[in-house]
Amino acid sequence: MSTTGARVPDEEAARAPDDGVGRRAAPAGSGLWWWARRRSFALDVALAAASALEAAFEGATFAARTGIVTWLGALFGLLVGATLLLRRRWPIAVVLVGVAVTPAQTGFILSLVGLYTLAASEVPRRITAALAGMNGLGTMLVAYLNFEDSLSHSGSSRMSAPLVVMVSLLMALGLTGPPVLLGLYVRARRRLVESLRERADGLERELELLAEKALERAERARAAERARIAREMHDVVAHRVSLMVVHASALKAVALKDPQKASASAELLGDMGRQALTELRQMLGVLRTAADGAAPAGPVVPAEPVPSGVLGEVSPEGALDGSLDDSLDGSSAEAAGPRLAQLAQLVQESRAAGMGVELAVEGEERPCGHRIEATVYRVVQEALTNVRKHADGARAQVRLAYREAEVAVLITNGPAAPTTAPAPSLPSGGHGLIGMRERVTAHGGGFAAGPTPDGGFRVSAMVPLT
Structure with missing residues (x-):
């Protein structure tokens, strides 16, 4: 053309x-x-x-x-x-x-x-x-x-020739220059408007993509938060309720034979119920505070043992990392989570429920960080709960090792002891091992669980300190 x-x-x-x-x-x-x-x-x-x-x-x-x-x-x-x-x-x-x-x-x-x-x-x-x-x-x-x-x-x-030429030139410029200059101006302005419109369209498309990605991230964050809350509820409820079921069964067995022992069991059962309610109230209070963006109405007084590592735990997807931990100041967060020093009390509670548990600590005890200690504590707590659920009467060993660059824990139990008495009914949701693995891998650690040759079960976890 x-x-x-x-x-x-x-x-x-x-x-x-x-x-x-x-x-x-x-x-x-x-x-x-x-x-x-x-x-x-x-x-x-x-x-x-x-x-x-x-x-x-x-x-x-x-x-x-x-x-x-x-x-x-x-x-x-x-x-x-x-x-x-x-x-x-x-x-x-x-x-x-x-x-x-x-x-x-x-x-x-x-x-x-x-x-x-x-x-x-x-x-x-x-x-x-x-x-x-x-x-x-x-x-x-x-x-x-x-x-x-x-x-x-x-x-x-x-007239002189140069003057005639000058007048003719001015007339030609007057009739040619203005329309050409006006046309060039309109052309440049149109191109500028087109460029701005294309840029605005590009920005609008980018904003749409960013909005879609933000929605996707928000959906993933909500799913991760739901999974984390479910895991925390499982850890808080399963341990205490399993102990309460065990003590309730023991209370039923000795209620008529030994009233004094039955009274002690009932008192212990009430204490465990109050501790479970305190832990649930603390966790829900932290969640409500994080959602409302307001400080807690009063100081958090943790029960023994204290609530799970919902404060600032890293989710598997990396979303909402530390979102709940940021809702409290540093001192409250440090005071609200379980510590490795409380493992002895956790073991003592299991012994009081009739379980044979031994605790061995290797290496020099030292602070390892709130999140790491809460993770190791929850792994031990969930492992002991699983022993009570699936291996009634079995003996368990808990070995905690402080190493130079990591903290390791090993929980083993033998096969369930043969008994003629019916074991208390302890339902299981099948998420205990999954929750433990998520906790440990979120810190870049390693987790393994499986049966042992003698018919027992073994749970091991390694959490790096850095």
């Missing part, structure tokens, strides 16, 4: 998509022929009608001066002026027609509007400059010849 076919976008309408050859295609069904909007078509028809009338009058005047038939000159001017209707489709052709009829001093509106349309179009600037120069040169020559002819016929003193 030749360059004369370069189409001009609609100045009043929003620019249509590029058709691939430097032209802007009108949206399908949105206008007539190459006009994007009907009001653009009406504007061009009005300009073409004004140009045709002006060119017809000037054509008739030129024909009268040169001896040509007047109506023929008027018809020629009418056709020339009507070509302005094609300015959006073929701006180069319209400007060439204006340059061609310049010697006949016809097409003043045609030249002005054609130059503006050419400069505002997507035609390369070198072509615009060349055609504008041709139009200016033609206008300057015609003006010079008119000045010379007018002076010679008037009989007045002849």
